[in-house]
Amino acid sequence: MRGGAGPARLVPFGSIAAVVRAVEEGAADEAVVPIENSLEGAVTHTADLLIHHTDLRIRMEVVLPIHHCLLLQPDVRVEEVQVVYSHPQALAQCRGYLARHLSGAAPVASLSTAGAVRDMQGSDRPAAAISSRRAAEISGVAVADGNIEDRGNNKTRFVVLAVGDAPRTGRDKTSICFDFSEDAAGTLHGALGEFATRGINMIRVESRPDKRSLGRYVFLIDIEGHREDAVVGAALARIEARATMFKVLGSYPRAKVLDSGTRPL
C-alpha cells in the first residue's frame, strides 16, 4: 500500500507472518492481511498474530468479494480431470460445483489457492485447480470457468497493518483484545457493560485460546468509535484496569460497505 506520496507498489509475500514481518523490519510500509470471511469466520492465524506476535496497528479495513475460478492444465478437458487442487476452504466453498462438474476427480489439499496452481502444473495426472483469476493471470494459465463458488455472499474483510493506526474521522471503529485477571463469574459481562452503559455499539466478539491452558481465552472485540473519543477512551481504561493483558489493535475508519450488513451486538 502507500507509504507517503506517490502510488503504492504491491509486493506479494508467501504467508501472513511474512508480510507482517516485512512491515516490522521496514521493508514495506503496510501489510494487507485477511481477518474475517463471511462464510468461514475469523482468520485465526491473523487473530493470533495480532494478540501474541506483533505491535503493528490496524490502520484501515477493506472488504472484498471472493470469487473462485476453475483452472485446467493445457489440453486437459474437464471430463478428463482426475485431481482438483486447492486450499481446503476453497474446495469446501465449491463443493456443489465439484459434485456437478468434476464428480470423478479427487480433491487434493494445497497450502494456498496460489500454491494450487503450482500443484496442478506439477501433477503427473490430468489436473485442475481452484484459484483466483489473478493467480491464473500471473501463472499464464487460462481460466476454464469463473464464479464457481456455491454461495454468492462470499466476502473477506482485510485489515491494513502499519506502525501507527489512523486519526479520528468521526466514522471510526476500534479493535481491542484482552484477557481477564479475575477468576469470577460475570467478568466478561462486566467488561461488555462498560460499552453498553456508555451506548457504545459492539460490532464483533471473538474468542481465541490463550494457548496455555484449555478453557482459557483471549477476547477480540470491535466497537464503534475511535480510541480518542472521550467515551470510548473511558470504557477502554475501565476494561484495561480489569485485564491481565490488554491491547488496542487500532482505531480506523469503518468500511462503507459494512454499513448495511453489520448489526450492533
Place this chain on the structure above:
Amino acid sequence: MRGGAGPARLVPFGSIAAVVRAVEEGAADEAVVPIENSLEGAVTHTADLLIHHTDLRIRMEVVLPIHHCLLLQPDVRVEEVQVVYSHPQALAQCRGYLARHLSGAAPVASLSTAGAVRDMQGSDRPAAAISSRRAAEISGVAVADGNIEDRGNNKTRFVVLAVGDAPRTGRDKTSICFDFSEDAAGTLHGALGEFATRGINMIRVESRPDKRSLGRYVFLIDIEGHREDAVVGAALARIEARATMFKVLGSYPRAKVLDSGTRPL
C-alpha cells in the same frame, strides 16, 4: 461409543459430517467429534454443523492430549526426506521440530493426518508424514519419532453426539447457540446478564458468521449447570425470548480434567 449394554464398537468415518450422518441415520449410536483445541481454538466445521445442520445433542465431553509422530517410508532415513506430508495444523504444530530435523524437506498439505500416511506411501520422492501413533499402527508403518509437537499443552476437547443429551448429575454443563432479533446496542450484554444476575458461570463464548451477511453472527455459549436446573432453565427461557434462532445443543457432565484449567468468564 456405547448404545446400551455391552462394550462399544468403534467405527471410523472419513469426515465430521459423515460420522454425524451415521448417527442421524441410525447406523451408529453416538458420534465423537472434535470441538475445540487448546492451541488452534474452535473446530469451526463442528460448530457450524451443530448450528445449522443437525438436531443431535451433546451427551458427553472428552478431553484428550494430542501427540504427533514422525513416520518414514520403509528404508528412508530422516536426512534423505524431501517432502513431509500432514494436515496444515499438524505441520504448524511441529514447525520447530521440522526446522531442527527436516530443514531440507518441503511441507506438503494433506486433508487429514490419516490421509498424510497414504500420501507418504504414494509419494515418488523420499517422504515422511506427521500423524498419530494409531494411524501408524493401522497402516503398519513404523514410528520414527514420537511427541514431536513444539508445545506440550496440546489438548483437544471432543463431544459425543446422540439423539438425546444426558440426565442431570449435579456437575453439568450446557451448550447453547443463538442469534439476535433486536437491532440495538447492548443486546449481547443483556443476554449475558441473564447468566450473570443468576450467578451462572459462563465457560466459553464463541461467535460464528451467520453465513448470510458479513458482520452478522451466531453465538455459541457454554455455561455451568444442566438445562433442567431451575435457575438455568429460567435464564435460557429469557434468552430464547430475545433470539431469532435458539438451540440447546445439550446438557452433559463436565469432564473432570477441565476443572483445573477452566476459568469462569
